[in-house]
Amino acid sequence: MTGGDWRDGGFRQRRPCAETLAWVAASLGRGSRVVDCRRLTGGVCSAVHRLTVERRGTRTSVVLRQYPGELGLRRSLEKEITNLGVVAGSGLPVPGVLATDVAGASTGGSPSLLMTHLPGRVHLSPSDPRPWLTRIAEIAALLHSLDLPATRFRPWADSWIAAPGGFRVPSGAQRPSVWKAAFAVMAAPPPEDTAVFLHGDLLPVNLLWSRERITGLTDWNSLHRGSRAIDVGHCRRYLAALHSPEWSEQLRSLYESITGTPLDPWWDLYALLHHDDSAPKWICAQVAGRRPVDVPGMTSRVETAVEAALHRIG
Numbered sequence: 001m002t003g004g005d006w007r008d009g010g011f012r013q014r015r016p017c018a019e020t021l022a023w024v025a026a027s028l029g030r031g032s033r034v035v036d037c038r039r040l041t042g043g044v045c046s047a048v049h050r051l052t053v054e055r056r057g058t059r060t061s062v063v064l065r066q067y068p069g070e071l072g073l074r075r076s077l078e079k080e081i082t083n084l085g086v087v088a089g090s091g092l093p094v095p096g097v098l099a100t101d102v103a104g105a106s107t108g109g110s111p112s113l114l115m116t117h118l119p120g121r122v123h124l125s126p127s128d129p130r131p132w133l134t135r136i137a138e139i140a141a142l143l144h145s146l147d148l149p150a151t152r153f154r155p156w157a158d159s160w161i162a163a164p165g166g167f168r169v170p171s172g173a174q175r176p177s178v179w180k181a182a183f184a185v186m187a188a189p190p191p192e193d194t195a196v197f198l199h200g201d202l203l204p205v206n207l208l209w210s211r212e213r214i215t216g217l218t219d220w221n222s223l224h225r226g227s228r229a230i231d232v233g234h235c236r237r238y239l240a241a242l243h244s245p246e247w248s249e250q251l252r253s254l255y256e257s258i259t260g261t262p263l264d265p266w267w268d269l270y271a272l273l274h275h276d277d278s279a280p281k282w283i284c285a286q287v288a289g290r291r292p293v294d295v296p297g298m299t300s301r302v303e304t305a306v307e308a309a310l311h312r313i314g
C-alpha cells in the first residue's frame with residue numbers, strides 16, 4: 001500500500017473549492033447550482049462528497065471524488081473512469097460517470113470525477129451474518145460471470161503483496177510457523193486457473209446496502225481477469241480481520257455452493273497473505289468508526305484463515 005498519510009494535510013476534510021462547485025454545476029446543465037455538500041465516510045486515497053444540485057426546481061444527488069493534485073494520482077482516476085465505462089450496463093449496481101476533469105484544470109488542481117449517486121450505505125455489522133454473507137457471495141458470483149474485457153492479473157506486479165522472498169511474519173502472529181509455511185507455498189509458480197472478470201478490491205467497505213440488499217459496488221480501480229479466488233480471498237481476508245475466521249470460511253462455502261466451483265486454494269492463500277503489519281491501520285481508516293475494530297486480534301484471526309487455507313492445499 002501507499003506509504004505516508006496525506007490525510008494529515010486535511011484534504012479529505014476540506015469542502016470542495018468554489019471552482020470545483022462551479023464546474024459541477026456547469027457539468028449538469030445551464031441553471032444548475034450546488035445547494036448542499038456532505039463529506040462521505042471511509043475513503044483513504046481520495047476525498048468523496050455527496051452534492052445536492054438544484055436545476056429547474058428539481059434536486060439531484062451526485063457524488064464527487066477528488067484526488068490531491070500533488071500526489072500524482074491522476075493515473076488512478078483515469079483507470080477508474082475507464083473501468084466504470086467497462087462495467088456500465090453490466091447489471092452490476094455501479095455509478096455512472098457524469099463528468100471528469102483528470103487534469104484538475106477546472107477543479108482547483110484536484111483530479112476529479114463526478115458520478116451518479118447510488119442509494120444505500122456501507123453496512124459492516126449485520127445482526128445475522130449468513131444472509132449478509134450470502135448477498136456478498138451472490139454479487140461476487142454475478143461479477144465473475146461477466147464476459148468483460150480486462151488485462152490478465154499478474155500476482156507479483158498488480159498488487160501490493162510482498163514479492164516472493166520478501167514476506168515477513170506479522171508482528172502480531174501467534175504461530176509464526178503457519179505464516180512461514182504459507183510463504184513457502186508462495187515460492188511455487190502460481191497454478192493455472194480459469195480467468196474470470198475481477199473487481200480487484202471486493203471488500204465489505206466497497207459495498208452499499210439498503211433493506212438488506214446490495215445497492216452499490218464502488219471503487220473501480222483494479223479490474224483484471226484472473227482466478228476467482230483472488231476476489232473472494234481478499235474479502236475473506238477482510239472478514240477474518242474485522243469479524244472472525246468463521247465468517248471468512250462461511251463466505252467461501254457460500255460462494256462455492258452458489259457457483260458450483262471450488263476456489264483454488266493457492267490463489268485463496270495468495271489473497272489472504274496480503275495481510276501484513278500495515279493492514280490494521282488501513283482497515284481502521286476504511287472502517288472510519290462505522291463499527292468497533294479489535295486491532296490486537298486482527299492478525300491472529302487472519303492466521304486462523306491462513307492455516308485453514310494451508311490445510312486445503314494439503
